[in-house]
Amino acid sequence: MKQKELLIKTTKENPKDEKSINAQLLIRAGFIDKLGAGIYSYLPLGLRVLENIKKIVREEMNNIDGQEVMMPSLLPKENWEKTGRWNVPEMYKLENNKFGLGWTHEEIVTPLVQKYTSSSKDFPKYIYQIQSKFRNEPRAKSGLLRGRDFIMKDLYSFHNNSEDLDNYYEKVKDAYFKIYERCEIKDKTYFTLASGGEFSSAFSHEFQTITNAGEDIIYVCKKCGASFNKEIFNKECICGSKDFDEKKSIEVGNIFKLDDKYSSVFNFKNEESKNILMGCYGLGITRVMGAIVEVFHDERGIIWPKEISPFKVHLISINADAEEIYNNLQKEGIEVLYDNRDKSAGEKLYECDLIGCYLRIIVSEKTLEKLSVEVKKRKEEKTQLVEIKNLIEFIKNEL
Amino acid sequence: MKQKELLIKTTKENPKDEKSINAQLLIRAGFIDKLGAGIYSYLPLGLRVLENIKKIVREEMNNIDGQEVMMPSLLPKENWEKTGRWNVPEMYKLENNKFGLGWTHEEIVTPLVQKYTSSSKDFPKYIYQIQSKFRNEPRAKSGLLRGRDFIMKDLYSFHNNSEDLDNYYEKVKDAYFKIYERCEIKDKTYFTLASGGEFSSAFSHEFQTITNAGEDIIYVCKKCGASFNKEIFNKECICGSKDFDEKKSIEVGNIFKLDDKYSSVFNFKNEESKNILMGCYGLGITRVMGAIVEVFHDERGIIWPKEISPFKVHLISINADAEEIYNNLQKEGIEVLYDNRDKSAGEKLYECDLIGCYLRIIVSEKTLEKLSVEVKKRKEEKTQLVEIKNLIEFIKNEL
Numbered sequence: 001m002k003q004k005e006l007l008i009k010t011t012k013e014n015p016k017d018e019k020s021i022n023a024q025l026l027i028r029a030g031f032i033d034k035l036g037a038g039i040y041s042y043l044p045l046g047l048r049v050l051e052n053i054k055k056i057v058r059e060e061m062n063n064i065d066g067q068e069v070m071m072p073s074l075l076p077k078e079n080w081e082k083t084g085r086w087n088v089p090e091m092y093k094l095e096n097n098k099f100g101l102g103w104t105h106e107e108i109v110t111p112l113v114q115k116y117t118s119s120s121k122d123f124p125k126y127i128y129q130i131q132s133k134f135r136n137e138p139r140a141k142s143g144l145l146r147g148r149d150f151i152m153k154d155l156y157s158f159h160n161n162s163e164d165l166d167n168y169y170e171k172v173k174d175a176y177f178k179i180y181e182r183c184e185i186k187d188k189t190y191f192t193l194a195s196g197g198e199f200s201s202a203f204s205h206e207f208q209t210i211t212n213a214g215e216d217i218i219y220v221c222k223k224c225g226a227s228f229n230k231e232i233f234n235k236e237c238i239c240g241s242k243d244f245d246e247k248k249s250i251e252v253g254n255i256f257k258l259d260d261k262y263s264s265v266f267n268f269k270n271e272e273s274k275n276i277l278m279g280c281y282g283l284g285i286t287r288v289m290g291a292i293v294e295v296f297h298d299e300r301g302i303i304w305p306k307e308i309s310p311f312k313v314h315l316i317s318i319n320a321d322a323e324e325i326y327n328n329l330q331k332e333g334i335e336v337l338y339d340n341r342d343k344s345a346g347e348k349l350y351e352c353d354l355i356g357c358y359l360r361i362i363v364s365e366k367t368l369e370k371l372s373v374e375v376k377k378r379k380e381e382k383t384q385l386v387e388i389k390n391l392i393e394f395i396k397n398e399l
Numbered sequence: 400m401k402q403k404e405l406l407i408k409t410t411k412e413n414p415k416d417e418k419s420i421n422a423q424l425l426i427r428a429g430f431i432d433k434l435g436a437g438i439y440s441y442l443p444l445g446l447r448v449l450e451n452i453k454k455i456v457r458e459e460m461n462n463i464d465g466q467e468v469m470m471p472s473l474l475p476k477e478n479w480e481k482t483g484r485w486n487v488p489e490m491y492k493l494e495n496n497k498f499g500l501g502w503t504h505e506e507i508v509t510p511l512v513q514k515y516t517s518s519s520k521d522f523p524k525y526i527y528q529i530q531s532k533f534r535n536e537p538r539a540k541s542g543l544l545r546g547r548d549f550i551m552k553d554l555y556s557f558h559n560n561s562e563d564l565d566n567y568y569e570k571v572k573d574a575y576f577k578i579y580e581r582c583e584i585k586d587k588t589y590f591t592l593a594s595g596g597e598f599s600s601a602f603s604h605e606f607q608t609i610t611n612a613g614e615d616i617i618y619v620c621k622k623c624g625a626s627f628n629k630e631i632f633n634k635e636c637i638c639g640s641k642d643f644d645e646k647k648s649i650e651v652g653n654i655f656k657l658d659d660k661y662s663s664v665f666n667f668k669n670e671e672s673k674n675i676l677m678g679c680y681g682l683g684i685t686r687v688m689g690a691i692v693e694v695f696h697d698e699r700g701i702i703w704p705k706e707i708s709p710f711k712v713h714l715i716s717i718n719a720d721a722e723e724i725y726n727n728l729q730k731e732g733i734e735v736l737y738d739n740r741d742k743s744a745g746e747k748l749y750e751c752d753l754i755g756c757y758l759r760i761i762v763s764e765k766t767l768e769k770l771s772v773e774v775k776k777r778k779e780e781k782t783q784l785v786e787i788k789n790l791i792e793f794i795k796n797e798l
Contacts, residue, residue, distance in 0.1 A: 005464070006466070007466050007468065007512070007515050007524060007526060009514070009515045009516075009517070030515070033511055033515075035470075035471055035474070035475065035507065036473075036475050039471045039475075040471065041468060041470045041471060041507070041511055042468055042470075043468055043515070044467060046469075047467055047468055047469050065404070067404075067405070067406050067443045068443060069406065069440060069442055069443055069445075069446055070440065070441040070446050070449070071440045071441075072434055072438045072439065072440060072548040073472070073531055073533070073548055074491075074500075074533060074547055075434070076434065076435050076438075092473075092493055092495075092498075093493065093494040094491055094492065094493060095491075095492040095493060095496070096491075096535075097494070099491075101473075101500075108434065108440070112432055113406070115408070115432065116406050116407065116408045116429070116432075116442070118408070125406060131531075132472055132530075132531060134472070134473060136495075148473055149471040149472055149473040
């Protein structure tokens with residue numbers, strides 16, 4: 001894509017009404033536009049990032065036999081009244097008092113799977129969707145970390161017995177860590193015991209990514225590494241230790257054993273008259289996008305991980321024609337953003353660092369004299385001259 | 400995918416509360432589930448169909464330089480008040496009286512593109528999204544043809560002058576016909592003059608697909624082929640003829656020259672102080688899915704066009720092991736639904752016709768005796784024995 005045509009405008013000043021780093025950088029770099037508190041449009045660069053995250057999540061959900069569906073967002077009052085959640089503060093209700101907007105889907109997926117199963121042989125079933133969610137969020141001040149109109153992946157599992165639920169719960173945990181690995185935040189992410197909240201009377205588990213911007217506080221046991229959300233922390237670890245690190249973190253995923261909390265409401269039983277057991281597994285796609293920016297940035301801008309980068313390559317021409325190089329990269333299926341605009345080298349490099357694509361390639365008179373281009377990873381300072389005749393192979397090795 | 404694991408349950412009886420063929424067949428065949436009038440869940444088969452249609456639409460929009468974005472669904476009252484559309488009957492308002500749900504996005508995209516452009520050199524711009532829309536629809540009785548929570552592609556174009564708008568309008572028209580060609584409804588689809596409605600004081604154009612289920616009526620000139628929506632039909636064609644065919648049809652797309660209707664409200668001008676001119680181009684993804692079912696079905700079920708089919712191949716084993724054939728097809732990247740359930744041949748073939756995948760492959764003792772399988776297209780009656788050793792090549796040729 002040629003940058004001249006792209007719907008983008010970068011700015012040097014931070015937006016006055018945004019305090020979070022993720023919103024400041026994503027707005028300044030032209031990834032998102034703010035329509036209201038917690039409500040953003042995703043511009044072409046931003047949507048590409050979202051689609052990259054969705055692709056990873058979808059692949060890892062399919063790898064654990066998840067089946068993708070899409071439930072509505074306009075949800076009838078009756079379903080929520082059955083579970084007593086019609087009047088919770090999260091719910092956006094419509095003026096007609098007939099519908100609420102989906103902020104979670106237990107009330108829909110439980111009777112749905114009930115209808116499409118008939119025998120204990122039909123279980124387990126694993127059903128997920130990736131979709132807009134709506135939440136009446138009073139504190140929508142953290143950019144993509146806390147939205148009113150946001151995108152979430154929610155997976156629901158259905159089991160005949162608790163052993164089966166326990167096994168799948170572990171599988172989901174592993175799949176989540178694969179997702180975080182591909183997003184390059186795994187090393188900073190803790191599997192943390194937390195309260196069950198609205199969803200469950202028992203505990204839940206959160207995936208908490210360490211960063212200074214975190215709204216959550218977790219305690220990590222210095223002896224065994226177990227971690228606990230502040231809400232439920234009681235100063236002694238299961239291993240007996242009382243020695244903890246306190247860390248700020250962002251919740252990037254949350255999984256619950258619902259057991260029969262919802263199946264009992266809908267009278268969803270197997271032939272043996274036992275309630276079907278459920279698990280529920282959330283992961284905020286837009287929130288992960290925000291968390292990645294909080295973790296990966298410097299004073300110059302965003303530093304996208306390889307698989308998440310909106311374009312793998314940002315190609316910059318400085319007083320030189322890079323059209324042929326651009327065409328060759330495109331032909332090889334490499335995603336390139338090509339900046340051939342009539343701007344100064346300084347401006348182009350400034351914007352390039354702000355946007356933060358994984359690789360930067362500079363083509364200038366100087367590099368062309370050596371039949372070469374200059375290649376640099378956004379996350380490293382080192383630059384490297386690569387001969388044009390070897391460029392495709394070099395780039396493919398880096399990707 | 401193995402059918403045993405799929406979230407699906409087919410029924411022989413038509414649902415009592417659905418009168419349209421598309422809803423009856425899609426529900427009976429396990430593609431969609433009804434949550435309320437005009438509100439459906441897309442089950443795994445249904446979502447696959449939607450994704451196939453989205454892919455076609457996305458490719459054809461990108462081919463005419465469309466840039467994909469995603470605007471929110473939760474839209475502030477102020478934007479709608481500016482254009483005087485806050486109180487239109489289509490709008491679902493929230494109880495808090497601050498937000499309305501997006502049923503179209505002129506009020507959002509116009510100031511958005513205004514913000515991200517600064518010079519006449521920045522035009523034209525072509526911005527689209529594929530996304531849930533919400534519409535307070537009193538007559539939600541036509542299945543996917545008229546939803547309250549549905550999916551639409553909406554493209555908006557921005558121009559310096561009307562010549563440029565006119566040229567792009569023609570390009571979009573061609574792109575739409577390419578979409579309908581890939582959906583195999585092009586031959587039945589007319590480019591029809593219609594009223595501008597809410598959007599424009601001038602005329603608009605609709606793409607109307609002929610089918611008995613159509614809620615619209617169009618008049619096609621027997622002399623020149625021009626067609627007119629009943630709303631604006633005045634009994635004489637531009638060519639002078641007064642001889643018309645009256646046909647029932649479904650609107651599968653609708654395009655408008657908005658000119659400066661919205662840019663003038665938002666004071667969106669170029670340097671020469673001329674209002675930016677806009678076009679707006681809608682295409683209902685879920686509606687096209689419904690229209691395809693209305694056009695392509697018989698008394699046994701749905702007949703999916705090749706590119707739309709949820710799986711390209713439905714593999715049926717009858718008292719035989721087709722596991723190796725299934726694995727080989729999968730390995731070659733061919734999308735296969737494999738029915739190895741413990742059911743009678745009659746039941747399996749009944750369901751296979753109801754679901755309507757493009758190709759059916761039967762593996763039975765009889766075919767295996769001849770080291771062969773039986774291949775049949777859903778849309779044809781002819782069956783063909785194909786040797787297993789040639790199967791992959793044969794199938795690839797058919798797809």
